[in-house]
Every structure is written in structure tokens, then in C-alpha cells.
Amino acid sequence: MSTTLDQTLAAALEIDGATAVALVDYESGMSLGHQGTGIDLDVAAAGNTEVIRAKLRTMAALGLDDRIEDILITLGQQYHLIRLLQGADGSGLFLYLVLDKSRANLALARRQLSNLERTLTI
Numbered sequence: 001m002s003t004t005l006d007q008t009l010a011a012a013l014e015i016d017g018a019t020a021v022a023l024v025d026y027e028s029g030m031s032l033g034h035q036g037t038g039i040d041l042d043v044a045a046a047g048n049t050e051v052i053r054a055k056l057r058t059m060a061a062l063g064l065d066d067r068i069e070d071i072l073i074t075l076g077q078q079y080h081l082i083r084l085l086q087g088a089d090g091s092g093l094f095l096y097l098v099l100d101k102s103r104a105n106l107a108l109a110r111r112q113l114s115n116l117e118r119t120l121t122i
Contacts, residue, residue: 002121009035012097015112017104019078020044022096023120026052026084032093039098048082048096070110077101083113085120093122 003011005023012021013035020036022045029049034041055068073080079099085091095117099109 003116003119004121005033006035008095008116008120009033011116012095012113015097015099015104015109017079017099017101017109018097019100020098024049024094024096025092026094027092036098041096044080044096044098048080048094052082052084052094070113072106075101079104079106079109081106081109081113083110083117085117 009021009023012018018036019038020034020041022034022041023032024030024045025032026049029046031042031045051071052068055071059066067086068084070084071082073082078101081097081099083095083097085093085095095113097109097113099106
């Protein structure tokens, strides 16, 4: 079953603890769609694009022949989860999910975000 961008974003917000979500093009740093509250998702999209670019440069400098599945940033009250889309249709895109630490199950959120990625049609 495939889902649209809006359906995927809405489903991501149903993950326990989720407060905001965005699909971002890390070539441009632009958000292609977002839902949720509590954070400026356009600013977050641009900033997290820089995180991904820096990690990709570091991997290249180290000669690592691998791919990034996700990047976790742990704050005092939140988790910020960056999930790079792996399918051919998702090349250059990532899902960005903000979770309230007090209500989130990080392992389950990672799994659910991965499942959503597989059904997303772009």
C-alpha cells in the first residue's frame, strides 16, 4: 500500500510523543511538507540539511562505503530523528521527526518511521 505525503506526515504525528514532522530535500534544504507544532520546521529543515551534508562529507573523507539510515539528536526534552529515505524515489530526501522525550519510545519511533518511509509515494 502506498501513501501520499500528507498521509505519511499525519501518520508520523500519530507516533507516541511526536510533535512535529517534515519531509525535506537535503539538496536544497527546503521542506516539501510539514505538520505539527512547537518548532519552526523551515528553520529546522535548513539546519538539519547541514547536519546531513557534514556527515556525508565526513563519511567520504573516511572512505566509508556505507549509507546513513538515521541520525539521532538528543536534547534535554526532545529527540530529533532524521531518517534518510533509501528508495530510488526518495533519493536526496529525509524525514525529520520531533519527539517529546517524556512520551516517546525511541526504538518504536525509529521502526515506525522506517515503516512509513517504505509506503511513501513521492
